[in-house]
Amino acid sequence: KVVEHDFEVAYVDAAPDCYAKTVIGINGVYPGPTIRAVQGDILKITFHNYIATEGITMHWHGIRQVGSAWADGTAAVAQCPILYGESFTYEFIVDRPGTYFYHGHFGSQRAAGFYGALIVDLPAGKHEPYHYDGEHMIIVNDWWHRPIVTQEQGLEAIPFKFVGDPQSLLLEGRGRYNCSAVPTYTPAAISCNQTDERCAPHVMKVERGKTYRLRLASVASLSSLNFKIEGHKMKVVEADGHNVQPFWTDNLDLYSGETYSVLVSANMPGDNYHLGLNVRGREDHNVPTGLGILNYNNAPVRQPSTPAPKGPAWDDFEASKRQARKYKALKHNPDPTSHALDRHAKVTRTLILLTTQQKLKGHIKWAINNVTYAPLPTPVLAGLVYNISGSYDTAPPPDKMPADYNIYAPPPVTETNKGSGVYQFKTGDVVDVIIQNCGNLQNISENHPWHLHGHDFWILGYGDGKYDPKTSPKTFNLKNPPMRNNVPTFPFAWTAIRFKLDNPGAWPFHCHIEWHVHLGMGVVFAHGIEEVRAKGIPNSVLGCGLTKQLFKLR
Numbered sequence: 169k170v171v172e173h174d175f176e177v178a179y180v181d182a183a184p185d186c187y188a189k190t191v192i193g194i195n196g197v198y199p200g201p202t203i204r205a206v207q208g209d210i211l212k213i214t215f216h217n218y219i220a221t222e223g224i225t226m227h228w229h230g231i232r233q234v235g236s237a238w239a240d241g242t243a244a245v246a247q248c249p250i251l252y253g254e255s256f257t258y259e260f261i262v263d264r265p266g267t268y269f270y271h272g273h274f275g276s277q278r279a280a281g282f283y284g285a286l287i288v289d290l291p292a293g294k295h296e297p298y299h300y301d302g303e304h305m306i307i308v309n310d311w312w313h314r315p316i317v318t319q320e321q322g323l324e325a326i327p328f329k330f331v332g333d334p335q336s337l338l339l340e341g342r343g344r345y346n347c348s349a350v351p352t353y354t355p356a357a358i359s360c361n362q363t364d365e366r367c368a369p370h371v372m373k374v375e376r377g378k379t380y381r382l383r384l385a386s387v388a389s390l391s392s393l394n395f396k397i398e399g400h401k402m403k404v405v406e407a408d409g410h411n412v413q414p415f416w417t418d419n420l421d422l423y424s425g426e427t428y429s430v431l432v433s434a435n436m437p438g439d440n441y442h443l444g445l446n447v448r449g450r451e452d453h454n455v456p457t458g459l460g461i462l463n464y465n466n467a468p469v470r471q472p473s474t475p476a477p478k479g480p481a482w483d484d485f486e487a488s489k490r491q492a493r494k495y496k497a498l499k500h501n502p503d504p505t506s507h508a509l510d511r512h513a514k515v516t517r518t519l520i521l522l523t524t525q526q527k528l529k530g531h532i533k534w535a536i537n538n539v540t541y542a543p544l545p546t547p548v549l550a551g552l553v554y555n556i557s558g559s560y561d562t563a564p565p566p567d568k569m570p571a572d573y574n575i576y577a578p579p580p581v582t583e584t585n586k587g588s589g590v591y592q593f594k595t596g597d598v599v600d601v602i603i604q605n606c607g608n609l610q611n612i613s614e615n616h617p618w619h620l621h622g623h624d625f626w627i628l629g630y631g632d633g634k635y636d637p638k639t640s641p642k643t644f645n646l647k648n649p650p651m652r653n654n655v656p657t658f659p660f661a662w663t664a665i666r667f668k669l670d671n672p673g674a675w676p677f678h679c680h681i682e683w684h685v686h687l688g689m690g691v692v693f694a695h696g697i698e699e700v701r702a703k704g705i706p707n708s709v710l711g712c713g714l715t716k717q718l719f720k721l722r
């Protein structure tokens with residue numbers, strides 16, 4: 169089946185947390201419409217860009233784009249941005265059931281509200297290995313009042329001006345800022361209106377006695393989040409589109425880029441319960457709990473007067489690590505594409521990626537093995553396919569961090585290099601990637617959620633301190649590692665993943681914090697370019713940067 173949508177992209181006026189702000193809307197709404205398809209369907213989604221001053225692209229987060237690397241929607245890697253007045257059609261197969269989302273992947277447009285949910289159902293007659301009577305979807309987010317252009321300007325500036333804490337946390341694009349905190353008689357006061365219907369809390373309706381599949385996704389720009397439902401436990405069953413060994417929890421950590429399904433039994437006696445969202449992993453400076461409502465049997469909707477639900481303290485990293493380690497692959501996963509780890513697969517290459525905060529000529533950047541990623545205007549995929557010299561740095565970026573690096577101190581050399589090099593692999597390679605987290609310029613170490621495009625990976629493990637190539641691999645979970653496309657790193661700690669290069673293309677691997685990608689925290693992996701070349705990429709992804717020369721009039 170072909171699922172077609174026509175999306176008109178324009179600025180729209182929104183008030184997600186009662187504070188009026190211009191956001192990027194789709195067909196006049198924010199958040200974007202939910203796309204629903206069945207495993208094996210072809211999606212044909214056409215975007216029309218009506219924003220006079222910005223290009224756009226759309227990334228299908230968690231969809232591997234098997235055979236359609238050009239449709240991955242990453243500006244500078246997969247395609248040229250869609251310019252004002254132009255239209256562009258993404259066409260790809262959704263080959264796996266699960267919970268996904270889509271979001272802009274150019275500049276910081278995701279943080280401007282350019283996102284929506286994508287749900288892929290099992291074909292008729294097939295069933296998940298768990299039962300539910302109904303389902304709901306909630307995308308969570310952190311939210312700022314300043315526009316993204318102001319945020320980006322601050323990140324580029326000398327001195328650096330960080331975006332700071334979010335003003336509010338949103339569930340399904342709805343939160344609540346305390347307007348009385350805004351000085352009266354200022355333009356800001358006029359922008360804040362707590363009776364605006366658009367910031368009424370999100371309501372999840374349930375019927376007593378039934379079980380619901382709640383799908384969750386985090387598109388947060390900065391914050392690690394924790395989700396709770398007052399008085400209810402959650403049974404976690406799916407993570408990043410893969411069913412996992414179910415486990416119960418009363419609070420769920422959600423890192424940016426992750427998706428989950430949890431089962432919730434509506435078995436409590438009251439009418440309304442809080443849905444609560446809190447900041448984890450960064451000092452929260454009292455960012456207020458994002459609130460929604462779980463409403464029973466169509467009773468009058470009321471935000472309960474009970475205290476807002478709180479998960480573990482923001483700095484309880486041990487709780488987060490314990491939860492991260494609970495994820496295990498489901499043995500008899502009915503999804504054949506969710507291939508089990510071949511324990512005997514020979515690892516053909518190991519990358520140890522040290523992620524540092526450094527400076528580049530006075531600008532604060534994030535770097536991987538001393539290279540901050542600086543995208544060039546030519547899409548890397550086109551550069552590789554057409555062999556366009558100058559479209560990316562041909563010197564390969566470094567595979568290893570310095571063995572004697574002290575992860576507990578700020579970087580000894582503050583100045584970083586900038587680059588646009590590509591890690592090139594052979595199809596069939598099995599690669600271990602270790603992400604090593606360390607002290608930043610203030611010698612603080614933060615969570616960084618890493619996301620891989622084009623592939624899923626097995627999470628082999630998390631370890632405190634510095635990765636030791638001799639002893640650390642002995643701790644890897646090779647029995648039932650979960651397969652995902654997102655993984656957190658914890659402060660002063662390492663995370664190890666493994667994946668098989670079986671989907672030709674050029675694929676970013678980056679920190680999913682919007683502001684950190686902007687500051688260069690990512691790399692590009694590529695393989696199987698001959699196959700992409702043989703199949704061809706559509707002209708519609710070309711035209712910018714050095715690809716212009718491909719269209720020279722003869």
Ligand SMILES: O=C1O[C@H]([C@@H](O)CO)C(O)=C1O
Pocket residue numbers: 328330525608609610614683684
């Ligand atoms: O990228 C970041 O910059 C700030 C800080 O390190 C410098 O102001 C911060 O908390 C980040 O996550």
